[in-house]
Amino acid sequence: MNMPNIRAIRRIYAIFFFGLFLWLLWILDPQHMKGYETGLILELSPLTAIAGFFTSGTVYLGLAWALPIIFLTLFFGRFFCSWICPLGILNQFSSWLFNRRRPVDQYKNNAYRPIFRLKYYILAGLLILSAFGALQIGLLDPIALLTRSFTVSLYPAINQWGVGPYLNQPIFLGGALISALLIVLILANRFITRYWCRVLCPLGALLGVMSLRAPFRIRRDVDKCTDCNKCLANCQGGCDPHAEHRVSECHACMNCIEDCPEGALHYGLPESRTSAAKPFDINRRRLGEVAVASVVFYPMLKSAVSASTKPQHQTIRPPGSLPEEEFNARCIKCAACMRVCPTNVLQPALLGAGFEGLWTPILVNKIGWCEHHCVLCGQACPTGAIQRISVQEKVGEKPFEKPVKLGTAFFDHGRCLPWSMHTECVVCEEVCPTTPKAIWYKRVELLKRDGSVVKLKQPYMAPDLCIGCGICENKCPVEDYAAVRITSVGETRSKANQMLLKGKS
């Protein structure tokens, strides 16, 4: 049996890892996830590991998977982009799909362009912000971006056709925006092959920097090369294999080796007549400008009103979440927690938690509620922003003294049916899952407008028992703006966001 050539092997890897990404995200639900390492692909990202290390001072255990990628990149170049990265593979496929160029135009399309530097400036800006403590790499890390996009837009869309992975059709805040961004990124490949990877991707830039001294890379034998430029025909990185090779741009796709009619290109160590590599193409002045801009932007970011600077009532975080500052220092906005959430309560925050908290998970209780015995979001989180707590810890069973409190429920008497409309209703009390129930009622006799007397049960909330799960708000029959609502006050994770005077049942 003939062994497949290296390009075919790269394609097998690409299909395998893209399929693995789809599958791991597909099974990320209570019925199917079992013990599978569903966050594996997210955990492979060196950018997540390094930026997270800058912001939190720790490398979360799962992110140790990034270390082999870093090590291999130092020796074998930026192979991750074409062999493993699901967004890179998707971009490559869509670039191939959209490609209607003549061969001569294809050569131009795949030649290096100065705009490719942009990704290094983006990387620099994000890493500098991380060094100060603001983790924003999740906005642009390709794996987090794709996970978020698939969770919030593509998989729900497939579910609309009846074949999706969700038990119930989910909806997401701002899902259309996230969908639109993904579509734009894919369509950009129509104009420049792998537009995202070449121009914007901060992970690609990081790997490019790491690969600068890689001993194993594409090398061109100048004696054999006839300058036919056919190696450019399918080059994925735009790394100029026909000239002085730009190592930091090369995705190790191996297409150039297979396309060279003279056998002038090989992947490996240098030989006597191989060409030199091009120095790293980056403008130091621009880099300095980006650094200054980031340094200036950071205090501006921290001066804005956000859940970090002042508790926000609507910023209700999942059970096990770290305090807001630390949460933002770890959350990469990948939406894995939203994918696994069985009630759809976890939603990508818009600007309610501040710009730092954009697309981080919050509970929107009008959409769902936090299941009393569910801690799966912590299991799915790849960075530890949501800690892996046990059910016993969440509900406060022994040896844990108190349950994890996400917030507190408050009644709006003006909207509550028994309080203001002489109408029987105890739905909130019925669904309250705590033992004893945080919502209780008093039997009262009320005089109606027509003079008749009606016996009702008026609900009350015991703040020391309420865990802020939100099921009362979700099930409240006052549909648009519930008569009982949860706010974040009293949340276990915060020492500051507490009621100054304690309420008692």
Next chain:
Amino acid sequence: MPNPVREPPAWLRGGLLALLPLLVVALYVTGQNYDPGLLAFKSEEGAGGGLAAKLTQSPPPGLAVMGAPRAYDKTNLYEYIDGHADAFISAGFQSLTVADYAVDANAPAPDLTADIYHMGTPLQAFGIMMAEVTPDSQSVTMGQMGFVSGGVGLFLHGPYFVRLGAQGPNAANMDFPAAASAVVAALGEADAGKLRELFAFPDLGKVVRTNYVKQDYRGLSFFKGVIDREFERADGGVLTLFLMQGAPAAMTELERALTVYAQEEGLTPQITSESSAKLIVFQDPYEGDWFVYLTTTRAWGGFAKADAALLDPIRQLANELPPFTPAGEKSP
């Protein structure tokens, strides 16, 4: 002409390919190591061990099981029946197993969902079923007692109350009795005699309705686990008779509670001792005439005048029936 392309050595390419199956194996092995309680929200399967497996193995005819049956207990019943869990829990709920079936196993939604509630005792299962039966339901032969209304079938099987919900395009043609048989087969045998024993009512006319009240029957805290049955008499009137059964100690306690109640309310009941029973008749300013006929293990009562036409059939039944045996106890 030989291929000039310089490929990496074959051993390296082979090694790269071999890595993938290794990764698959590693993923699979780690995937099997997990805490099932975490994923099932700490649910435990109810009584009748292996019920989920049995439901999966023997689906109703023409239907295929969709996914693994789900299990719920008191702590998370709210996840399945929002807003109505308390009614089940207060009626003695123990556990719930939910199985989805479809004509096509790959269909996006089930055609039939079987909710199998373990209610602790047949009486409690009966009670919750009667609370769920709608007025337009038709009595059908399913389990020990069954009803069908629209796309919903309800039936009893020992301590189990089963709700079969049909939906989708196949709902109209759903064969509820066949589906019920499949569920009964999974649940195993139930003692039919036990259920009949619960309904120890004399024949007083056409049965209009039978209800179960777990506690505080008619607001009286000492009436617990009561079945009441409405009869349509020959003269067109409606009579309600209730029945409470239990161990002798429970009946003694009931007699004591009735005495205390009479004192507190300022009533003077007429107490007549019979050979192995006691008749207590109240003349209540609010409830009117009512009575309790107490034997060692049963108490019949009615909110009506205790005349011979009513009491004689009760006396006759009391003499015919063996003592009631509470669940889990041996007959004396």
